Amino acid sequence: MRSIFFSVLFLTAPALLSAATPNVLLLYADDLGYGDVSCYGSKMISTPNIDRLAASGLRFTDGHASAATCTPSRYAMLTGEYAFRKKGTGILPGDAQLIIEPGRTTMASVLKRAGYRTGVIGKWHLGLGSGSMDWNGKISPGPLEIGFDHCYIMAATGDRVPCVYVDDHRIVGLDPADPIEVSYKTPFPGQPTGKANPELLRVHPSHGHDQFILNGISRIGHMKGGKSALWKDEDMADVFTQQAVDFITAGKDKPFFLYFAAHDPHVPRVPHPRFVGKSGMGPRGDAILQFDACVGRLLDTLDQHGLAENTLIILSSDNGPVVDDGYQDEAVEKLGSHLPAGPLRGGKYSAFEGGTRVPFIVRWPARVKAGVSDALVCQVDFPATFAALMEQDFKDTTAPDSMNVLPALLGESKTGRDHLIVQAGPLALREGTWKYIEPAQGPKKNKNTNSETGADPAGQLYDLSTDLGEKKNLLTEQTERAAKMAAKLKELRGVVR
Numbered sequence: 001m002r003s004i005f006f007s008v009l010f011l012t013a014p015a016l017l018s019a020a021t022p023n024v025l026l027l028y029a030d031d032l033g034y035g036d037v038s039c040y041g042s043k044m045i046s047t048p049n050i051d052r053l054a055a056s057g058l059r060f061t062d063g064h065a066s067a068a069t070c071t072p073s074r075y076a077m078l079t080g081e082y083a084f085r086k087k088g089t090g091i092l093p094g095d096a097q098l099i100i101e102p103g104r105t106t107m108a109s110v111l112k113r114a115g116y117r118t119g120v121i122g123k124w125h126l127g128l129g130s131g132s133m134d135w136n137g138k139i140s141p142g143p144l145e146i147g148f149d150h151c152y153i154m155a156a157t158g159d160r161v162p163c164v165y166v167d168d169h170r171i172v173g174l175d176p177a178d179p180i181e182v183s184y185k186t187p188f189p190g191q192p193t194g195k196a197n198p199e200l201l202r203v204h205p206s207h208g209h210d211q212f213i214l215n216g217i218s219r220i221g222h223m224k225g226g227k228s229a230l231w232k233d234e235d236m237a238d239v240f241t242q243q244a245v246d247f248i249t250a251g252k253d254k255p256f257f258l259y260f261a262a263h264d265p266h267v268p269r270v271p272h273p274r275f276v277g278k279s280g281m282g283p284r285g286d287a288i289l290q291f292d293a294c295v296g297r298l299l300d301t302l303d304q305h306g307l308a309e310n311t312l313i314i315l316s317s318d319n320g321p322v323v324d325d326g327y328q329d330e331a332v333e334k335l336g337s338h339l340p341a342g343p344l345r346g347g348k349y350s351a352f353e354g355g356t357r358v359p360f361i362v363r364w365p366a367r368v369k370a371g372v373s374d375a376l377v378c379q380v381d382f383p384a385t386f387a388a389l390m391e392q393d394f395k396d397t398t399a400p401d402s403m404n405v406l407p408a409l410l411g412e413s414k415t416g417r418d419h420l421i422v423q424a425g426p427l428a429l430r431e432g433t434w435k436y437i438e439p440a441q442g443p444k445k446n447k448n449t450n451s452e453t454g455a456d457p458a459g460q461l462y463d464l465s466t467d468l469g470e471k472k473n474l475l476t477e478q479t480e481r482a483a484k485m486a487a488k489l490k491e492l493r494g495v496v497r
């Protein structure tokens with residue numbers, strides 16, 4: 001009797017995962033542009049796995065990251081608060097403190113509250129710890145203090161120290177006899193640097209990136225020790241993907257939320273040898289193929305475990321594309337006619353659409369019909385939208401910018417947000433298909449990347465319905481509309497929590 005009772009319980013346990021509580025898998029690329037995948041029109045790069053996702057899902061043509069660089073974009077996505085509201089949310093060094101207050105509501109804590117097993121694997125770049133960090137001890141606070149049950153991350157980026165993985169609260173594979181030290185101020189005596197020892201490099205910087213050397217690639221910042229814990233760039237995508245496979249398959253009694261934060265195609269672009277030369281576009285293209293393959297492996301994992309039907313997948317990118325982002329990696333030379341931002345102007349670092357409008361695909365076979373949507377949606381909406389999915393009351397004052405766009409994500413509504421602020425240097429306001437970029441001083445081109453910043457001292461107004469490429473500034477033709485949008489931006493900017 002008892003054993004029957006238990007086996008019935010056991011058999012029915014997976015049913016807890018009802019259609020209302022799908023697994024949620026966020027597949028997040030780093031610096032992947034709107035035009036970098038074939039289902040968004042690229043003829044030069046073929047991304048069959050992302051295309052497979054799009055073919056069975058809903059592909060958004062106006063989906064956004066909230067900022068044109070990583071840290072502010074991820075800060076907004078996790079917290080539901082635009083990063084421009086909070087100081088210290090620009091691109092962080094690898095030894096920065098955690099910029100999200102422990103215990104604060106995040107996209108992960110919303111799902112954790114609903115009984116989900118939550119995890120983040122991959123690139124973090126939101127800071128760790130609360131003061132000067134001893135990397136050899138317990139690394140906290142971090143993801144586990146803001147809603148994740150598990151993490152397997154790198155602290156910042158592949159081009160920043162420390163070049164190690166952190167599993168929950170500890171560095172992976174660290175030998176206590178060889179402790180790690182990190183400094184963004186001064187080099188450690190006796191350590192070679194990219195600047196002093198270019199003869200040790202196999203990938204040379206084009207700007208910056210001339211400090212600590214690992215695997216023949218110089219990075220930003222200095223570190224010493226931790227030899228047994230240092231990552232190998234070529235294996236990074238496989239390491240993260242294997243961790244993700246393990247997380248997905250670890251326990252089927254609870255629904256899971258996994259934020260899979262891939263590093264590709266961010267610099268340094270050092271894909272595994274099996275992708276080298278495969279795109280014909282050099283390491284940047286090869287790294288995109290590697291990201292696509294990771295997506296494929298995770299889709300296969302869901303299929304193998306019968307999880308695909310009731311898993312809500314969102315695929316997107318943290319900001320738009322960049323070609324030369326600091327290494328001489330042939331990205332410029334081998335670009336050919338490929339347009340990383342597709343029909344959009346600008347890219348990473350830019351207030352033009354290419355800065356934040358990114359691939360944005362939703363797939364949930366049990367609920368979402370395949371198709372294409374032009375609803376305006378943004379990653380800052382994830383906290384409120386996940387709360388709506390969980391039928392939670394979401395009146396969180398720490399997430400003032402997060403809107404419930406669930407009906408749009410599920411394809412039940414054709415409209416998403418009526419307005420959106422995106423952040424590069426200048427802020428820009430979208431209302432419908434209108435785009436207003438606030439007046440901004442500063443160079444029109446980023447001196448390092450040679451890409452457009454979107455700065456113009458007079459301000460700009462574009463009608464994206466007829467001018468997606470933001471070529472014709474209508475500021476002086478439509479002064480009334482521009483003034484209204486400027487006033488609205490000012491008002492929205494003043495919202496305090």
Ligand code: NG6
Pocket residue numbers: 030031069070071091125157159207208209220266267319325326448
């Ligand atoms: C810039 C780096 C760039 C990249 C970026 C962050 C230099 C000259 N450039 O400062 O290579 O690391 O920061 O990218 O150091 S992000 O996608 O994480 O925002």
Ligand code: CA
Pocket residue numbers: 030031069070266318319
């Ligand atoms: Ca990025």
